[in-house]
Amino acid sequence: MADNLISVTGLSKQFESGDQHVTVLRELSVHLGRGESLALTGPSGSGKSTLLNVLCGLESPGSGRLAMLGQPLAGDGAPTGKALERAWCELRQSRLGVVFQDANLMPTLSLLDNIRLRARLAGRDDTSAGNWLQRLGIGELGQRYPDQVSGGQRQRAALAMVFVTRPALILADEPTGSLDRRTAETVADELFELQARHGCGLVLATHDADLAARCLHQLDLGHQGRP
Numbered sequence: 001m002a003d004n005l006i007s008v009t010g011l012s013k014q015f016e017s018g019d020q021h022v023t024v025l026r027e028l029s030v031h032l033g034r035g036e037s038l039a040l041t042g043p044s045g046s047g048k049s050t051l052l053n054v055l056c057g058l059e060s061p062g063s064g065r066l067a068m069l070g071q072p073l074a075g076d077g078a079p080t081g082k083a084l085e086r087a088w089c090e091l092r093q094s095r096l097g098v099v100f101q102d103a104n105l106m107p108t109l110s111l112l113d114n115i116r117l118r119a120r121l122a123g124r125d126d127t128s129a130g131n132w133l134q135r136l137g138i139g140e141l142g143q144r145y146p147d148q149v150s151g152g153q154r155q156r157a158a159l160a161m162v163f164v165t166r167p168a169l170i171l172a173d174e175p176t177g178s179l180d181r182r183t184a185e186t187v188a189d190e191l192f193e194l195q196a197r198h199g200c201g202l203v204l205a206t207h208d209a210d211l212a213a214r215c216l217h218q219l220d221l222g223h224q225g226r227p
């Protein structure tokens with residue numbers, strides 16, 4: 001496994017809004033090694049989700065160099081076209097664990113089956129699925145469907161879906177944002193414990209200063225381009 005999980009140099013991202021170009025990320029450099037954690041902070045609209053989307057291949061960077069787990073994905077040496085799509089798919093399938101603000105569970109499967117399916121898609125053993133639900137405090141909800149549980153419970157199931165694949169790198173957008181304080185702490189404990197135990201990397205976007213302070217590095221996107 002590459003020691004450098006994330007290597008981003010001079011990355012910029014613009015969006016078109018009507019006839020205007022809005023620069024959201026400006027000349028960013030980000031490096032993350034194995035077992036390290038990074039909190040993306042900054043006010044609403046500063047580009048935290050946009051950066052996470054670039055890091056999991058859902059948005060392409062406008063310019064700059066990007067390599068994930070040693071694989072160049074933008075700039076020098078990066079594949080293009082279908083080969084680039086394939087490279088991102090392979091990374092997301094088994095090596096990146098992505099947690100979005102809206103938990104991405106299949107509505108027609110129970111929570112337990114969602115997690116089993118995710119494990120199988122990543123080529124992992126699915127027998128620990130129930131155990132992960134248990135550890136995240138929703139073990140008794142495994143037979144329920146996503147629309148039969150609360151938003152916070154869905155969020156915990158989405159985290160179980162990530163943990164069960166044992167990813168090299170977890171990218172999480174407000175992973176505890178929809179949880180009450182006590183549950184948020186339990187979930188954060190699980191995140192950091194998993195990271196310590198398996199030496200995986202973690203990048204999370206958060207407005208929670210306490211959660212950000214638990215990460216090894218912090219990047220305030222509200223201060224991009226300023227000295």
Ligand SMILES: Nc1ncnc2c1ncn2[C@@H]1O[C@H](COP(=O)(O)OP(=O)(O)OP(=O)(O)O)[C@@H](O)[C@H]1O
Nearest residue numbers: 015016017024042043044045046047048049050051
């Ligand atoms: N597809 C898009 N097209 C145009 N503008 C966009 C697009 N996606 C995001 N933006 C804009 O980019 C800026 C950064 O958005 P982003 O969601 O990355 O911020 P954020 O820091 O994650 O915010 P929050 O803390 O509210 O989640 C915002 O001004 C947003 O409106």
